[in-house]
Amino acid sequence: EGLYIAGGSRALYEETATAGQAAFIKKYKERYGEFPTVGTQYAYMPTRILIEALKKAGPDLTADKLVSAIESFDQFDDGINTPVHSYSATDHSGSDAVFLDQVQNGRLRGLEQRIDLLP
Numbered sequence: 326e327g328l329y330i331a332g333g334s335r336a337l338y339e340e341t342a343t344a345g346q347a348a349f350i351k352k353y354k355e356r357y358g359e360f361p362t363v364g365t366q367y368a369y370m371p372t373r374i375l376i377e378a379l380k381k382a383g384p385d386l387t388a389d390k391l392v393s394a395i396e397s398f399d400q401f402d403d404g405i406n407t408p409v410h411s412y413s414a415t416d417h418s419g420s421d422a423v424f425l426d427q428v429q430n431g432r433l434r435g436l437e438q439r440i441d442l443l444p
Contacts, residue, residue, distance in 0.1 A: 326431070331423040331440070334366045334407045336433035345404035366405065373403045374410060374419075408439060 337346055337360075349369070353361040374395065379386070381394035396417075400409045408422035421442045426433040 326428055328428045329436075330426045330428070330433065332426070333370070333420065333423060334363070334405075335424050335435055336363070336426065337361060337366060337405075338432070343406050346406055349405045366407070369405060370403045370407045370410065374398065374401060377401070 337350060339347070339350060339360075342350060350361060353359075353365065377398070378391055378394040381397065382390040396412045396414050398410060398412050400411055402409050408420040408424070410419040412419060422439045423442065424438070425436045425440055427436055428434075
């Protein structure tokens with residue numbers, strides 16, 4: 326109780342879900358018969374980036390095409406309310422932001438919508 330947590334994703338709860346999160350939860354539960362875990366959330370963003378990069382890179386995939394596709398992402402939004410990701414030839418960090426949550430009454434409660442880590 327009272328613990329602060331800074332992370333790249335906000336805890337999913339059905340009663341506070343955004344439209345994108347609600348759709349994600351619904352699809353996940355239909356497919357797997359259970360509520361998505363935190364691990365699922367953390368895997369979702371890089372998986373979405375990889376899928377979109379593979380589409381952008383085209384059918385004749387090379388490592389250079391894949392890297393170029395990823396480096397072309399600017400403010401990529403996965404739709405489930407993780408911080409947006411941007412990449413370039415000189416910046417591969419993806420996101421420079423986190424969410425700040427606190428455990429209150431046994432659940433994570435959002436304190437800040439987004440904290441930018443770099444100026």
